Amino acid sequence: MSVGVLAHLFGSLPYKELAPKVAASGFTHVQLALWKAISDVDFSKPGNISPGLANAIGEQFDKNGVSISVLGCYVHLFERDVELRRANVNRFKELLRYARFFGAPMVAAETGRNEGGDYTDRDWSVMKETLEELAEEAEKWGVFVGLEAANDHLVGTAPELARMLEEVPSSNIGVVIDPGNLLTAANFHNxxxxxxxxxxxxGSRIIAAHAKDRIMLENGELGTATAGLGGMNYELYMKLLNHYKPHVHIIMEEAKEHQMAQSKAFIDEIRGRV
Structure with a gap:
């Protein structure tokens, strides 16, 4: 398992500046969210990606010794506004079509959330229909849809994600595991x-892993921190990750640039001995 990083933690930069900056920080792979991390190409709407553009970006990272392990797609996948949802699905499908030209094996996302968490059976049905459509596209291009459960999202727990995978039984859907996303103030003690x-x-469906930390704050809320600066049981996390998915890519979240080396070393030290 190698430890990579979210590319946009370095800010939004021209891709020819971003790739060497990632490499200089000691990372060999990234999760790349195009419209968050790259400033010199307009990714604000679907339609402008081509094999040439994707190759140019992928080659820039590659010549700096950095691979694109995940393309991140931060969109609301069961958006109740039909027009907005269609735009979001089209954006995701575009990334699936071009992922291999970037050198990425997957496009990953959380499902999305509504303010207040007022989810309905209709929301679940729409998400299922969306995932079926995305899986069909992924199957055409030989890549994966990476789905991540996150507290407060429609798919917010491991059982809910397991249910969604059972209802959409495509081998081109995998799991991006992030225990930090499953923890709450109510269950942190457990x-x-x-x-x-x-x-x-x-465990058997994991195709990538995220790494951040959680910490109980004085006000009783659960905060988020870079790996190693909280109270999450990383010994257990890395042990299970080693057992279920040896050599899976780990992508660091939350870290500021001055914290990255320390956080990466913390993860590497634990995974090297468990």
Whole structure:
């Protein structure tokens, strides 16, 4: 397992500046969200990606010794506004079509969330229909849809993600595991059970992993921190990750640039001995 990083943690930069900056920070792979990380190409709407553009970006990273392990697609996949949802789905499908030209094996996302968490059976049905459409596109191009459960999202728990995978049984859908996204103020004291349940239900479907930390704040809320600066059981996380998916790519989240080396070393040290 190698530790990579979210490319946009370095800010939004021209891709010819971004790739060497990632490499200089000691990372060999990234999760790349085009419209978050790249400033010199307009990715604000679908339609402007070509094999040539994707190759140019992928080659720039490659010549700096950095691969694109994940294309990130931060969109709301069950948006109740039909027109907006169609735009979001089209954007995701465009990334699936061109992922291989970037050198990326997957396009990943959380499902999306509504303010207040007022989810309905209709929302679930729409998400299922969306995932079926995305899986069909992924199957055409030989890439994966990476789906991530996240607290407060429609698919917010490991059991909910397991249910969605069962209802859309495509081998081109995989799991981006992130225990930090499954923890809440209510279950943080019982985090080992939450983490173990996630791997029991989803371990065989994992295709990438995220790394951040969680910390209980004085006001009783659960905060987020870079790996190593919180109270999440990384020993257990890395042990299970090694067991279920040796050599899976780990992508660091949350870290500021001055924290990256320390956080990466923290993860590397643990995964090297568990």
């Amino acid at each position: 985090q080992n059970q939450v983490i173990e349940e996630a791997f029991k239900l989803l």
